[in-house]
Amino acid sequence: MNTTEPSLDELIWQVVASIPAGKVCTYGGIAKLCGYPNHARYVGRTLKNLPPGSALPWHRVINSQGRISFPESSDQYLQQRQLLEMENIIFHQQRVRLKDYLWLG
DNA sequence: GTTGTGACTACCA
C-alpha cells in the first residue's frame, strides 16, 4: 500500500517554503504548524539534511530568541544573516525583533 | 537495548 500521506519532512519543507520573504519563523513555530508542537529539534535536523542547492528559504527559520542558531564565528551564521538582511530584516546586535518579523502562518 | 547528540524551548535564579 502506498500511503499518499506526506511525511513529516515533506510537511516541514512545505511550511518553510511558505514563509514570505522579509518574515521569519521559529523552529518550534514550524513544528507547531506541522502539528508536532514538540519537534523543534526535528525541524532543525530536517533543515540540516537539506541538499546544498535547495531552493527552500531555510534562512528564514531562527530560534525562539530571535537569534541565528549557529555560532557567530561560523560561515553559516554570516550567510544566514546576510540572506536575512537582504530581505530588509534588521538585526539589533545579534538578534532580530520577532515582534516585527515573526510569521504566524 | 542504551547512550550521546543536536540549526530547540521554557523556566528559573
Next chain:
DNA sequence: ATGGTAGCCACAA
C-alpha cells in the same frame, strides 16, 4: 539581560 537546567524527540553508533 545572561547563564544554567530540565524536558523534548528522532537518530546514529
